[in-house]
Amino acid sequence: MNNSFISRNPSVMWFLLCLAVFTFAVTLLSEASGATFISTSFLKTLGKTLCLCLVAVAMDVVWGYCGILSLGHFAFFGIGGYAIGMWLMYERTREIVETSMSANVLPPTPDEITTAIGSQIFGVVGGSEFPAIWAFSHSLTLQLLAVVLVPGLLALVFGWLAFRSRVTGVYLSILTQAMTLALSLYFFQNDTGLRGNNGLSGLQNIPGLSDVSQATLSLWFFWASAVALGLGYVLFAWITAGKLGSVIRAVRDNEARVRFLGYHVESYKLFVFTITAMVAGIAGALYYPQAGIINPAEITPIASIYLAVWVAIGGRGRLYGAVLGAAAVSLMSSWFTGGSAQDINLGFYVVKWTDWWLVLLGATFVAVTLFFPKGIGGLFDLLPRKKGENA
Amino acid sequence: MSTLLEVSGVSVSFDGFRAINNLSIQIAEPEMRAVIGPNGAGKTTFMDIVTGKTRPDEGRITWGDRSISLIGMNESQIAQEGIGRKFQKPTVFEAQTVRENIVMALKNPRGPFDLLFKRRMSGLEDRVRGISDEIGLTDALDQTSGALSHGQKQWLEIGMLLAQDPRLLLVDEPAAGMTPAEREHTTDLLVRAAKTRAVVVVEHDMEFVRRLNCKVTCLHQGSVLAEGSLDHVTKNQDVIDVYLGR
Numbered sequence: 001m002n003n004s005f006i007s008r009n010p011s012v013m014w015f016l017l018c019l020a021v022f023t024f025a026v027t028l029l030s031e032a033s034g035a036t037f038i039s040t041s042f043l044k045t046l047g048k049t050l051c052l053c054l055v056a057v058a059m060d061v062v063w064g065y066c067g068i069l070s071l072g073h074f075a076f077f078g079i080g081g082y083a084i085g086m087w088l089m090y091e092r093t094r095e096i097v098e099t100s101m102s103a104n105v106l107p108p109t110p111d112e113i114t115t116a117i118g119s120q121i122f123g124v125v126g127g128s129e130f131p132a133i134w135a136f137s138h139s140l141t142l143q144l145l146a147v148v149l150v151p152g153l154l155a156l157v158f159g160w161l162a163f164r165s166r167v168t169g170v171y172l173s174i175l176t177q178a179m180t181l182a183l184s185l186y187f188f189q190n191d192t193g194l195r196g197n198n199g200l201s202g203l204q205n206i207p208g209l210s211d212v213s214q215a216t217l218s219l220w221f222f223w224a225s226a227v228a229l230g231l232g233y234v235l236f237a238w239i240t241a242g243k244l245g246s247v248i249r250a251v252r253d254n255e256a257r258v259r260f261l262g263y264h265v266e267s268y269k270l271f272v273f274t275i276t277a278m279v280a281g282i283a284g285a286l287y288y289p290q291a292g293i294i295n296p297a298e299i300t301p302i303a304s305i306y307l308a309v310w311v312a313i314g315g316r317g318r319l320y321g322a323v324l325g326a327a328a329v330s331l332m333s334s335w336f337t338g339g340s341a342q343d344i345n346l347g348f349y350v351v352k353w354t355d356w357w358l359v360l361l362g363a364t365f366v367a368v369t370l371f372f373p374k375g376i377g378g379l380f381d382l383l384p385r386k387k388g389e390n391a
Numbered sequence: 392m393s394t395l396l397e398v399s400g401v402s403v404s405f406d407g408f409r410a411i412n413n414l415s416i417q418i419a420e421p422e423m424r425a426v427i428g429p430n431g432a433g434k435t436t437f438m439d440i441v442t443g444k445t446r447p448d449e450g451r452i453t454w455g456d457r458s459i460s461l462i463g464m465n466e467s468q469i470a471q472e473g474i475g476r477k478f479q480k481p482t483v484f485e486a487q488t489v490r491e492n493i494v495m496a497l498k499n500p501r502g503p504f505d506l507l508f509k510r511r512m513s514g515l516e517d518r519v520r521g522i523s524d525e526i527g528l529t530d531a532l533d534q535t536s537g538a539l540s541h542g543q544k545q546w547l548e549i550g551m552l553l554a555q556d557p558r559l560l561l562v563d564e565p566a567a568g569m570t571p572a573e574r575e576h577t578t579d580l581l582v583r584a585a586k587t588r589a590v591v592v593v594e595h596d597m598e599f600v601r602r603l604n605c606k607v608t609c610l611h612q613g614s615v616l617a618e619g620s621l622d623h624v625t626k627n628q629d630v631i632d633v634y635l636g637r
């Protein structure tokens with residue numbers, strides 16, 4: 001089924017080809033292959049960018065195709081990161097604690113080990129007890145399930161409440177933003193048990209793989225991110241193709257009319273909202289081990305607004321547009337804010353890019369919205385194409 | 392011929408203004424019915440009520456062989472019961488092709504997962520062809536429907552209505568913006584549809600109504616002013632006063 005699907009959608013094939021070539025080239029140029037062109041930290045940036053591209057594709061489906069301007073999808077991304085981060089932190093701390101305690105004269109009791117792990121992890125917030133939310137943190141399988149299920153359930157319940165009462169447009173966006181704000185405040189609290197504003201750290205150290213160098217680990221995560229982006233892209237291309245895609249776009253353009261055709265619009269919105277939230281969770285779970293740290297600031301509404309900006313700049317309503325937007329803006333962002341960009345001395349004023357980058361981004365967003373509503377992806381419309389071929 | 396739709400004693404007010412006032416109408420299956428009346432008589436609002444867009448303040452609406460009540464059902468449930476609607480202002484999905492519009496309307500399972508996993512529907516192409524031939528848009532199947540003329544959009548919407556295969560078609564001003572030849576074609580389409588279904592047509596053009604050759608209901612201020620054959624209705628002094636005479 002997928003074969004014929006991909007062959008009927010040349011843009012999907014092109015995308016996968018570009019992604020494969022890119023992955024291959026980066027692999028050859030990375031430190032793990034003995035080259036020096038791509039440092040490990042830059043490799044991590046590239047891997048993280050692929051994850052951002054994946055969440056942007058999800059955002060494009062929910063916003064660009066279905067017309068729901070969600071300001072919550074980066075929160076789902078963050079929740080995915082937290083879910084995997086809890087296992088990483090627990091398991092890694094357990095390894096360290098057990099190693100250090102094995103030198104003791106008396107073998108430590110399980111209780112002593114648990115308390116030691118607890119005080120290692122929760123010392124920063126003045127505790128050593130494991131909060132209930134960490135109940136499954138010892139199990140990789142369960143935390144991996146949480147990566148998908150927690151964002152999915154949250155989206156399902158929230159979406160059901162919101163769509164059922166037919167909240168649409170700006171009001172819906174505000175509602176999703178309120179959800180995101182509430183979530184981030186919840187994560188900020190020490191009582192939540194997720195280390196408050198300290199967040200989770202040391203996530204780049206993968207338990208059981210302490211012998212593997214960061215250069216190699218980063219390459220593995222880069223590959224995993226590339227595979228996830230490829231699969232996510234195909235999944236969403238499949239969903240947005242055919243009759244389902246047709247109905248989803250119709251919901252965006254005139255949901256009242258879709259109802260009179262006999263479609264239960266709310267089910268469609270809920271389906272799109274939930275599945276994109278789940279993919280966002282997966283993207284986050286791959287991103288944060290490469291970032292090494294996650295804290296509640298990542299979940300605040302502004303992050304979800306940036307996500308919408310990337311998609312708008314890349315071009316709504318086409319999946320590769322979202323990829324281009326996310327890649328271009330996030331890479332430029334790390335270039336400008338990472339100190340690589342030369343400050344401009346105007347004599348009377350020094351333009352520091354770390355401060356002015358956001359102004360530039362904001363201006364770009366306004367310009368794109370006003371003058372190039374199709375975004376970067378719109379450039380592809382200028383290419384000559386064979387008649388009847390559909391991007 | 393049995394009663395398919397029964398509207399009895401229905402009233403609706405918008406901010407205190409009674410748009411529909413104790414309205415009662417019965418539609419049989421099959422039947423062709425024309426609804427006429429001056430602007431603001433409540434013709435479109437009548438369709439809004441039947442299709443679930445507007446909830447009546449009082450009255451009953453019963454449907455089908457088992458006389459189920461349509462009040463309290465939502466728009467998509469009512470549509471799935473077999474009531475299709477063409478809007479006064481043609482509303483097709485302009486960003487999508489004529490084919491996509493028709494395929495969306497075709498009577499098929501309507502859940503997201505049905506559409507995700509049942510990609511290949513048997514005879515789909517034939518059914519699309521059948522509809523597009525009937526509405527004269529076969530050559531335009533792969534064209535974006537936003538690029539169609541006003542009259543063609545009207546037809547596409549009628550085609551989508553036929554594709555839904557409803558038992559009751561509510562058609563609001565189908566001939567607006569059409570040339571005389573197109574009007575004639577539209578009449579044929581509707582008359583053919585009414586052989587096996589119930590069709591309710593709202594139209595201001597009396598010539599068009601005459602060609603439908605059917606029972607006529609004249610609405611005024613939200614209730615029935617006169618009902619019967621076209622000649623009977625047009626001879627009614629009240630109808631002449633409020634509608635035809637102006």
Ligand SMILES: Nc1ncnc2c1ncn2[C@@H]1O[C@H](COP(=O)(O)OP(=O)(O)OP(=O)(O)O)[C@@H](O)[C@H]1O
Pocket residue numbers: 405410428429430431432433434435436437479
């Ligand atoms: N949603 C609404 N809110 C307020 N008033 C409404 C609403 N819908 C209809 N009306 C009013 O109800 C009355 C009946 O309107 P309706 O559209 O049913 O008339 P109509 O018979 O279809 O007229 P036309 O021939 O102009 O299409 C009008 O006075 C209209 O302004």
Ligand SMILES: [Mg+2]
Pocket residue numbers: 434435436479563
């Ligand atoms: Mg009207």
